[in-house]
Amino acid sequence: MAEPAVISGGTPAFQERCGSYRSLCEAFQASVAARGDSPALAAYGKGPTLSWREAGQQVERLAGSLAALSIAEGDTVAFLLRNRPELNLLDAAALHLRAVPWSMYLTSSPEQMRVLLAGAESRVVISETDLLPRVREALDGTAVEHVIDIADFDQLPPAPAGFDFAAQWRGVGREHPLTIIWTSGTTGAPKPVELTHGSMLSTLDAITATANLRPAGRLLSALPPAHVGDRWSAYCWWITLGAEMTCVSDISEFIAATAQVHPTIWGSVPRMWEKLRAALEAQGVTAPGKLTEEAKSAIRSKLGLDAVQVLLVGAAPLAVETQCYFDDLGLPICELWGMSESTGILTFNPPDARRIGTVGIPLPGVEIKLADDGEVLARGPVLMRGYRNRPELTAATLIEGWLHTGDVGRIDEDGYLSIIDRKKELIINAAGKNMSPLAIEAALTTAGPLIGQACVIGDSRPYNVALLVLDADMLGAWGRNHAMPDADYTSLASNPDVQAAVAAEVEAANSRLSRVEQIKAWRVMDADWLPNSTELTPTMKLKRRPIAEKYGGLIDELYARTTAAHQVS
Numbered sequence: 093m094a095e096p097a098v099i100s101g102g103t104p105a106f107q108e109r110c111g112s113y114r115s116l117c118e119a120f121q122a123s124v125a126a127r128g129d130s131p132a133l134a135a136y137g138k139g140p141t142l143s144w145r146e147a148g149q150q151v152e153r154l155a156g157s158l159a160a161l162s163i164a165e166g167d168t169v170a171f172l173l174r175n176r177p178e179l180n181l182l183d184a185a186a187l188h189l190r191a192v193p194w195s196m197y198l199t200s201s202p203e204q205m206r207v208l209l210a211g212a213e214s215r216v217v218i219s220e221t222d223l224l225p226r227v228r229e230a231l232d233g234t235a236v237e238h239v240i241d242i243a244d245f246d247q248l249p250p251a252p253a254g255f256d257f258a259a260q261w262r263g264v265g266r267e268h269p270l271t272i273i274w275t276s277g278t279t280g281a282p283k284p285v286e287l288t289h290g291s292m293l294s295t296l297d298a299i300t301a302t303a304n305l306r307p308a309g310r311l312l313s314a315l316p317p318a319h320v321g322d323r324w325s326a327y328c329w330w331i332t333l334g335a336e337m338t339c340v341s342d343i344s345e346f347i348a349a350t351a352q353v354h355p356t357i358w359g360s361v362p363r364m365w366e367k368l369r370a371a372l373e374a375q376g377v378t379a380p381g382k383l384t385e386e387a388k389s390a391i392r393s394k395l396g397l398d399a400v401q402v403l404l405v406g407a408a409p410l411a412v413e414t415q416c417y418f419d420d421l422g423l424p425i426c427e428l429w430g431m432s433e434s435t436g437i438l439t440f441n442p443p444d445a446r447r448i449g450t451v452g453i454p455l456p457g458v459e460i461k462l463a464d465d466g467e468v469l470a471r472g473p474v475l476m477r478g479y480r481n482r483p484e485l486t487a488a489t490l491i492e493g494w495l496h497t498g499d500v501g502r503i504d505e506d507g508y509l510s511i512i513d514r515k516k517e518l519i520i521n522a523a524g525k526n527m528s529p530l531a532i533e534a535a536l537t538t539a540g541p542l543i544g545q546a547c548v549i550g551d552s553r554p555y556n557v558a559l560l561v562l563d564a565d566m567l568g569a570w571g572r573n574h575a576m577p578d579a580d581y582t583s584l585a586s587n588p589d590v591q592a593a594v595a596a597e598v599e600a601a602n603s604r605l606s607r608v609e610q611i612k613a614w615r616v617m618d619a620d621w622l623p624n625s626t627e628l629t630p631t632m633k634l635k636r637r638p639i640a641e642k643y644g645g646l647i648d649e650l651y652a653r654t655t656a657a658h659q660v661s
Contacts, residue, residue: 097461097503098459098460098461099453099454099459099460099461099503099507099509100454100458100459101298101439101453101454101455101456101457101458101459112293112297113293113332114264114265114266114289115187115261115264115265115266115268115289115293116184116187116264116270116289116292116293116327116331116332117184117187117188117261117262117264117289118261118262118264119293119331119332120148120151120184120187120188120331121148121261123144123331123332123333123334124144124145124147124148126144126307126334127143127144127308127334128143128144128145129143129144129145130143130144130308130334130336131143131144131336132144132146132147132330132334132336132337133147133177133180133181133330133336133337133339134177134336134337134338134339135176135177135338135339135341136312136338136339136340136341136345136349136352136353137345137349139177141336142177144334147181147184150181150185151181151184151185151188152185152188152257153185153248153251154181154182154185154248155185155186155188155189155251155257155260155261156250156251156252156255156257157185157248157249157250157251158182158185158186158189158191158216159189159251159252159255159260160248160249160250160251160252161215161216161237161238161249162215163186163189163191163215163216164189164190164191165189165190165191165268166190166191166192166269167189167191167192167214167215167216168191168192168193168194168212168213168214168215168272169182169186169191169192169193169194169214169216169218170193170194170195170196170208170209170212170214170216170217170218170236171183171193171194171195171196171217171218171219171317172195172196172198172200172205172217172218172219172220172223172226172227173195173218173219173220173242173317174198174220174341174342175313175314175315175316175317175322175339175340175341176242176339176341177339178242178245179195179317179339180313180326180330180337180339182218183271183317183326184331187261187264187270187289188257188260188261188264189260189261190260190263190264190268192212192269192270192271192272192286193271194212194214194271194272194273194274194318195316195317195318196208196274196318197316197318197624197630198220198223198316198624199624199625199630200226201226202226202227202229202230203230205226205227205230206230206231206232206233206234207281207282208274208282208284209230209231209234209235209236210233210234210235211284211480211481212272212284212480213235213481214234214235214236215235215236215237215238216236216237216238216240217236217238217239217240218240218242219239219240219241219242220242221241221242221243224239224241227239264289265289265290266288266289266290266293267288267289267290268288268289269286269287269288269289269477269480270287270288270289270291270292270327271286271287271323272284272285272286272287272480273285273287273318273319273320273323273432274318275431275432275433283479283482283485284479284480284481284482285320285432285433285476285479285480286476286477286478286479286480287320287435287476287477288476288477290473291435291473291474291475291476291477292324292327292328292435293332294435294457294472294473294474295324295328295434295435295436295437295455295474296324296327296328296332297456298437298455298456298457298458298474299324299328299428299437299440299455300328300332300333301456302440302442302455302456303401303402303426303440303442303443304401304443304444305329305333305357305401305402306333306356306401307333307334308333308334308335308336309329309333309335309336309355309356309357309401310335310336310337310338310353310354310355310356310357310399311325311329311330311335311336311337311338311355311356311357311358312337312338312339312340312346312349312350312353312355312358313325313326313330313337313338313339313340314339314340314343314346314349314360315360315361315630316624316630318630319630320431320432320435320436321359321361321406321407321436323436324435324436324437325357325359329357335356335357338353343623346360346364347367347368347371347395350395350396350397351394351395351396352396353396354396354397354398354399355396355397355399355400356399356400356401357400357401357402357404358397358400358402358403358404359402359403359404359405359406360404360405361405361406361407361408361632362405362407362408362409362410362411362414362632363408363544363545363632365405365410365414365418365425366410366411366414366537366544366563367563367565368395369414369417369418370541370544370563370565370566371565372391373541373566374565374566374568374569377391377421379420380417380418380420380421381420383420383421385422388420388421388422389422391421392421392422392423397423400423402426402443403418403423403424403425403426404425404426404427404428405425405426405427405428406427406428406429406430406436406437407632407633408530408632408633409427409451409511409530409534410425410427411534411537411538412448412449413538414538415427415448416448419448424443424446426440426441426442426443426446426452427441427446427448427450427451427452428440428441428451428452429451429452429499429509429511430474431497431499432476433475433476433489433495433497434458434470434474434475434476434495434497435474435475435476437455437474438454438455438458438460438470438472438474438497439451439452439453439454439455439458439460439509440452440453440455441453447504447506447508449510450504450508450509450510451508451509451510451511452508452509453506453507453508453509454470454472454507454509455472455474457472457473457474458470458471458472458474459471459472460503460509461494462501462502462503463496465500465515466500466501466502466512466515467496467497467498467499467500467501467515468497468499468500468501468509468511469494469495469496469497470494470495470497471493471494471495475490475495476490478490498514498515498516499511499512499513499514499515500512500513500514500515500518512528512530512531513528513529513530513531514530517529517530517636519548519550519551519556520551520552521550521551521552521553521554521555521556521608522552522553522554523554523608525608527550527556527608527609529547529548529550529636531609532546532548532556532558532601532605532609532611533546533547533548533558533634535601535602535604535605536548536558536560536597536598536601536611538601539597539598539600539601539604540593540596540597540600541563541566542562542563542566542567542570542590542593542594542597543560543561543562543563543594543597543598544561544562544563544564544566544620545560545561545621545628545634546558546559546560546561547559547627547634547636547639548611549640549647553651554651555608555610555612555613556609556610556611556612557611557612557613557614557615557647557650557651558598558611558613558614558615559614559615559617559639559643559646559647560594560598560614560615560616560617561616561617561620561621562581562584562585562590562594562616562620564581564620567581567584567585567590568584570584570590570593571584574589581618581619581620582618582619585616585617585618586616586618591616594614594616598611598614613650613651613653614650615646615650626638626639626642627639627642
């Protein structure tokens with residue numbers, strides 16, 4: 093059998109550029125020297141803005157404090173913190189000691205935290221004041237010696253005698269571990285992805301060059317700090333570009349913060365783009381392509397996206413219709429694809445050569461190919477060092493230098509990759525027909541304004557059914573338009589007229605699907621599915637296995653009926 097074709101994004105010029113910094117510490121110090129009194133860090137809605145000079149001073153102070161707690165090369169430092177300037181300063185301080193900072197999701201249970209803390213062998217945890225009881229409940233069986241309240245940020249111990257800050261950070265190289273990203277666990281237990289300074293720098297150089305980003309600029313930190321997307325945006329655009337970063341502690345304030353900050357770099361997960369579109373449509377912006385250029389400019393300015401250099405979406409597919417909607421507004425979105433194990437990015441749609449419906453071409457330095465079963469394999473300097481202290485798991489994922497991504501894809505004649513589905517999530521029905529749940533779910537969520545989330549079930553079943561969650565913003569707009577402005581989600585979702593509108597959207601989606609793909613029964617859920625819940629990961633990916641377990645009885649009921657069951661659960 094012929095070897096699969098390899099698609100490469102590498103160029104000699106890129107490989108030379110890739111060696112510009114030996115570590116993120118060196119990049120940070122370069123930004124401090126170059127940016128000086130320019131703004132570096134702020135918290136949205138509160139507190140003063142820290143200059144780059146002040147950020148450099150704080151990182152040196154905090155590195156000394158961590159050294160006083162006996163943190164040294166290779167040690168891990170755990171955070172349970174919201175998006176805040178202090179987190180980024182502490183993170184950078186740990187890096188300057190050749191230590192390995194990492195974060196936990198705020199909604200983690202004590203048992204989940206115990207597993208992560210033990211796996212990372214952390215001796216220091218720094219937490220929000222209100223989350224300290226949960227941290228202390230998680231300590232049994234871990235190596236944790238110090239639990240620090242972030243309220244004591246200004247009272248941390250001074251550096252030990254003889255501490256040589258410069259010698260510490262100058263000794264950090266590309267081979268040193270940078271951070272641990274615990275995968276979100278959509279199909280199983282979280283895995284400890286260990287990234288290096290070299291893998292992150294390779295990613296940062298590649299995306300910065302491909303997106304043609306300029307130094308400085310403004311960005312928002314709003315994704316959970318435990319997610320690779322937040323870390324590479326902080327490491328890349330804050331540290332290496334010397335940008336001003338505004339930390340948004342409450343994701344519900346993300347759009348408001350965008351309108352205030354006017355970022356030059358902006359991106360998010362598909363659900364945020366969908367909610368932004370829904371909000372605009374609720375205000376009457378239903379056909380942006382028909383607006384005058386003056387009207388489009390006014391909308392971009394109101395959104396705070398009038399100065400943006402690049403717009404990004406990743407973590408899951410964004411519907412083509414939504415991309416075209418923002419294209420018509422003069423806001424072209426560059427879709428990317430990757431995973432924690434690849435430092436977040438493997439392919440990217442360059443701003444000047446986007447191909448909507450694909451996840452772009454390999455980053456410079458990255459190679460991809462398809463296995464015989466369609467699984468996407470990747471290799472290059474952006475890959476993780478491995479799963480920390482998990483050699484067997486590493487060996488099963490990195491085979492002869494190729495990362496087995498678990499995603500099924502296809503590559504067109506120009507080298508653009510399209511992701512079809514997760515290898516382990518493909519639906520194979522009782523008749524042996526293979527189907528993509530992502531494609532079916534996309535048809536449902538783009539068929540009209542009301543369906544916001546859809547989870548399709550059909551594996552080893554005679555036909556497909558779906559659990560539907562309505563878009564809270566559009567549902568609220570529906571209520572206001574029907575003289576029910578104060579009605580809550582549950583009461584509106586059970587309204588017969590809403591149910592009829594949802595039925596029409598399902599019918600419209602089915603008209604775009606093959607007969608075997610169509611939804612034969614569905615149920616509207618009586619509450620929204622929120623990030624980092626039983627149903628969704630922090631970046632709003634469906635947790636299919638937990639959903640199947642939690643709603644097993646409801647799903648069986650749908651299959652037990654001879655006609656579609658449409659009432660609210």
